[in-house]
Amino acid sequence: MARTQGSHSGITGPRVRDAALKLFAQHGYAAVSMRQIAREVGVQAGALYNYTPDKQSLLFDLMQTHMTELLAACADMPDGGPPIEALENFTSLHLRFHSERPEEVFIAYMELRNLTPENFTKIEALRRSYEDGLETILRSGVSSGDFEVSDPKIATMAVIAMLTGVNTWFREGGRLSLEEVEQIYWDMVRKAVGA
Amino acid sequence: MARTQGSHSGITGPRVRDAALKLFAQHGYAAVSMRQIAREVGVQAGALYNYTPDKQSLLFDLMQTHMTELLAACADMPDGGPPIEALENFTSLHLRFHSERPEEVFIAYMELRNLTPENFTKIEALRRSYEDGLETILRSGVSSGDFEVSDPKIATMAVIAMLTGVNTWFREGGRLSLEEVEQIYWDMVRKAVGA
DNA sequence: GTTTTAAACGAACGTGTGTTCAGATAATTG
DNA sequence: CAATTATCTGAACACACGTTCGTTTAAAAC
Numbered sequence A, B: 001m002a003r004t005q006g007s008h009s010g011i012t013g014p015r016v017r018d019a020a021l022k023l024f025a026q027h028g029y030a031a032v033s034m035r036q037i038a039r040e041v042g043v044q045a046g047a048l049y050n051y052t053p054d055k056q057s058l059l060f061d062l063m064q065t066h067m068t069e070l071l072a073a074c075a076d077m078p079d080g081g082p083p084i085e086a087l088e089n090f091t092s093l094h095l096r097f098h099s100e101r102p103e104e105v106f107i108a109y110m111e112l113r114n115l116t117p118e119n120f121t122k123i124e125a126l127r128r129s130y131e132d133g134l135e136t137i138l139r140s141g142v143s144s145g146d147f148e149v150s151d152p153k154i155a156t157m158a159v160i161a162m163l164t165g166v167n168t169w170f171r172e173g174g175r176l177s178l179e180e181v182e183q184i185y186w187d188m189v190r191k192a193v194g195a
Numbered sequence C: 001g002t003t004t005t006a007a008a009c010g011a012a013c014g015t016g017t018g019t020t021c022a023g024a025t026a027a028t029t030g
Numbered sequence D: 001c002a003a004t005t006a007t008c009t010g011a012a013c014a015c016a017c018g019t020t021c022g023t024t025t026a027a028a029a030c
Helices: A012-027 A032-039 A045-050 A055-075 A083-100 A102-110 A118-146 A152-168 A178-192 B012-027 B033-041 B045-048 B055-075 B081-101 B102-111 B117-144 B154-167 B178-193
Strands: none
Touching: A012 A055, A012 A102, A032 A045, A055 A102, A055 A118, A055 B012, A055 B033, A083 A102, A083 A118, A083 A152, A083 A178, A083 B102, A102 A152, A102 B154, A118 A152, A152 A178, A152 B081, A152 B178, A178 B033, A178 B154, A178 B178, B012 B045, B012 B055, B012 B102, B055 B081, B055 B117, B055 B154, B081 B102, B081 B117, B081 B154, B081 B178, B102 B154, B117 B154, B154 B178
């Protein structure tokens, strides 16, 4: 018998999250209605409000979780080694982490303008923190003489843009494996910073 | 006396375009209503339909015009020179052209998923044509031995992503002039392709 | 087996959506 | 000056929006 009401023992919450993630990534935050999300979950629209105070929080939570996990992964990286190793680690981590979460990445880059000003400020801070990690690596490489970079801030933006661009075309099972892509990009990044 | 009705001798058309461009870039296609566009123009919503058959065409026309102008600018480039000059010209053109049209660029990258399938196909074709231009340069440089690129297709995507990323932070009157940015990026592009 | 409680329904609220169109207005034409 | 035409208004259409809430359901607790 199909149980259409009553307790679902806490499985609906994650399903709401997943549905929002999928639909926001596919159609964009503004184009997705709460009723669409509810339909995807298999529930009426009103039931969503047991799991989120509003639509905006749904978006913000997705982005905040993503950025926090990204920073956590960064923090887990071995540090203290030579700058060139740090840069290789960063490149590898970025490509792996982002290729595993195409939907989160898409949302994190496309839906910034749909955040309320307060939420935008918080996400922006997390993003800047990520960029600072790379900039620190580049500056240390310049100091040590390993890198040849005229403007570390610009180089940071350039490298991140280049790496993030992979998500626009890379698909698992395509012409190249992730390992091959990593190799090719590391080669270009290394050359670009003069190492 | 404020003239609120009657002919405006064909000045409203461009104003509708401009308003749509500005608002789509600022808030996103799905989040902007025809009434908002009308208010920006200083007209009632119904009057917009003297200038566009529907909202979708407004978006498509903006993107198509942008891509067509980009390709026209590419076609005007001097060709026949050595690959390294062609690549420098491409880099310079991309940065200049895109920095002059931040709103069009933003829309062209963010609103692809809000195009109808037929319109998407057309814009996609224009974009691929642009990418092919760069790929051709890279391949000729590989053939001539000027470039060291293991996968020209990937390198094409990487370079375009890197260059387009400039639009996320570059602002006229900021720390760096466009000429300085051009210099820095050309340096990185050149190194990245091993030239 | 009864009571409690978490979870979902389903209707409703007020507002906004893209688009159409008959009627009003003012510039243009003859 | 009169007739025409391009342009815009303002109301209307049917539907969708995010969100709230009284009610119903079924699992959990005792």
